[in-house]
Amino acid sequence: MSDFDFFSPPSPQEAERAQAYLKQAERDSALIPGLARDLNTRDVRSVAIIGAGTMGGGMAMCFANLGLPVALQDMTQDMLDRGMQRIRDNYQRTVDGGRLDQAVMDQRMSLITPTLEDHALTQVDLIIEAVFEDIEIKQNLFRKLDGLAKKGAILATNTSGLDIDEIASVTHRPRDVIGAHFFSPANVMRLLEVVRTRDTSDEVIATLMDLGHRMGKVSILARVSPGFIGNALLRNYSREAQFLVEDGAFPHEVDAALTAFGYRMGIFAVHDMAGNDVGLHTKRKQILTRPKDRRYTDLIIALCDQGRLGQKTGKGWYRYEKGDRRPQRDPDVEAFLISESTRLGLTRAPIAHQEMIKRCLYSMINEAAHLLDTGVALRASDIDIAYVTGYGFPADHGGPTYLADKIGLASVYQDIADYHARFGVWWQPSPLLERLAREGQSFAAYDQQRTAARQQGAKA
Numbered sequence: 241m242s243d244f245d246f247f248s249p250p251s252p253q254e255a256e257r258a259q260a261y262l263k264q265a266e267r268d269s270a271l272i273p274g275l276a277r278d279l280n281t282r283d284v285r286s287v288a289i290i291g292a293g294t295m296g297g298g299m300a301m302c303f304a305n306l307g308l309p310v311a312l313q314d315m316t317q318d319m320l321d322r323g324m325q326r327i328r329d330n331y332q333r334t335v336d337g338g339r340l341d342q343a344v345m346d347q348r349m350s351l352i353t354p355t356l357e358d359h360a361l362t363q364v365d366l367i368i369e370a371v372f373e374d375i376e377i378k379q380n381l382f383r384k385l386d387g388l389a390k391k392g393a394i395l396a397t398n399t400s401g402l403d404i405d406e407i408a409s410v411t412h413r414p415r416d417v418i419g420a421h422f423f424s425p426a427n428v429m430r431l432l433e434v435v436r437t438r439d440t441s442d443e444v445i446a447t448l449m450d451l452g453h454r455m456g457k458v459s460i461l462a463r464v465s466p467g468f469i470g471n472a473l474l475r476n477y478s479r480e481a482q483f484l485v486e487d488g489a490f491p492h493e494v495d496a497a498l499t500a501f502g503y504r505m506g507i508f509a510v511h512d513m514a515g516n517d518v519g520l521h522t523k524r525k526q527i528l529t530r531p532k533d534r535r536y537t538d539l540i541i542a543l544c545d546q547g548r549l550g551q552k553t554g555k556g557w558y559r560y561e562k563g564d565r566r567p568q569r570d571p572d573v574e575a576f577l578i579s580e581s582t583r584l585g586l587t588r589a590p591i592a593h594q595e596m597i598k599r600c601l602y603s604m605i606n607e608a609a610h611l612l613d614t615g616v617a618l619r620a621s622d623i624d625i626a627y628v629t630g631y632g633f634p635a636d637h638g639g640p641t642y643l644a645d646k647i648g649l650a651s652v653y654q655d656i657a658d659y660h661a662r663f664g665v666w667w668q669p670s671p672l673l674e675r676l677a678r679e680g681q682s683f684a685a686y687d688q689q690r691t692a693a694r695q696q697g698a699k700a
């Protein structure tokens with residue numbers, strides 16, 4: 241096993257190199273192989289957002305900030321009122337902090353029109369839905385949009401991970417359908433994952449990428465696959481962290497290792513902040529169909545069943561004093577974890593911080609290789625920039641694949657192969673990682689070779 245020290249911070253020179261790499265990664269993410277450079281984008285002069293909840297409100301602000309009129313639709317007046325109030329409060333905080341003029345705020349607010357009517361949807365150039373994360377609800381909505389939207393309108397979904405091909409399939413215009421995966425809070429977070437389906441037209445892809453850049457976001461292009469790029473890595477990271485607390489660690493220990501590595505918050509504190517019930521409906525549904533050949537953890541569902549939704553209920557993986565967001569160890573959670581380990585027939589044993597970091601990070605690195613191999617991600621550097629801008633990965637470490645190159649892929653691969661032998665299917669090494677390790681290659685070299693091959697292909 242490698243003895244890379246995850247806890248000695250990168251030197252100033254190393255951190256500078258990582259930051260320079262990320263700047264280049266951001267520039268590269270805008271280049272989409274196969275798309276003509278002079279491709280016309282569609283003219284987007286007006287937008288409709290469906291769903292005035294957490295995401296819809298933030299997305300409406302992003303477009304209003306660009307000066308575009310936005311129709312914001314929801315099902316009830318109450319939902320609309322609440323959504324508009326959240327937007328107003330958000331802008332007001334920026335004005336109160338001296339970062340926005342009141343007049344600019346008023347002008348932006350005037351661009352957002354709340355509506356219950358479908359008529360607003362018939363006129364706009366781009367519609368993005370941010371309704372509940374449920375495939376049937378989204379398919380019904382897209383059926384309706386197919387009948388309502390004007391010809392040439394782009395139909396986008398903000399789904400966190402549903403199959404957008406399935407959503408597009410209910411329309412007669414799948415070439416106009418695309419994923420526009422904003423992150424929460426949408427008006428703040430810099431990452432935008434643009435998700436192309438098997439049918440999305442080049443023009444629509446280029447339009448969404450361009451809109452993202454105009455908003456000042458890092459737009460990366462992904463293909464449809466469970467969790468796309470970002471949430472696919474997160475799923476592995478989060479699952480491994482939960483296995484660690486079933487195997488013998490406590491949440492505060494895993495989080496301490498992660499913050500010592502460089503994360504500003506550990507994964508359990510993040511879950512408590514985001515709400516453990518995010519995606520709960522999908523998780524419950526998945527239990528019914530998941531393969532029997534591997535280990536699962538349902539700790540997060542169990543916590544939700546106990547009312548431990550996170551900060552918003554004052555308890556989650558940690559407990560919280562009223563008005564204080566600092567996580568405190570909770571003996572009840574620790575007792576629950578011990579009883580869960582016993583119930584699952586697991587013998588709890590101490591786990592070193594180094595091992596905790598490896599299991600969390602290497603599960604992401606293996607997934608990153610898998611996403612490259614299957615064409616879900618275009619470049620290793622796209623994955624890195626996504627992870628740094630959208631998921632809090634410490635920038636001085638450059639991103640999961642940059643770090644893997646620094647450790648050495650032979651060593652990373654060896655550890656993953658050992659974990660595979662110890663822990664089973666989840667750790668099945670990616671064939672690409674195995675090949676790169678065997679050939680003494682790096683992710684960076686892989687990116688370079690692919691770019692060169694694409695340029696050759698374009699010339700031929």
Ligand SMILES: NC(=O)c1ccc[n+]([C@@H]2O[C@H](COP(=O)([O-])OP(=O)(O)OC[C@H]3O[C@@H](n4cnc5c(N)ncnc54)[C@H](O)[C@@H]3O)[C@@H](O)[C@H]2O)c1
Nearest residue numbers: 291292293294295296314315319370371372373399400424
């Ligand atoms: N919250 C996040 O962190 C986050 C991040 C990225 C993506 N997403 C995705 O964004 C979408 C919305 O998530 P959210 O957190 O904003 O949810 P939310 O519950 O805060 O808001 C959803 C809103 O949609 C409205 N709605 C539901 N069905 C509707 C319909 N048919 N017509 C009009 N309005 C309807 C609801 O009344 C509600 O106001 C989901 O697909 C989610 O997976 C969420």
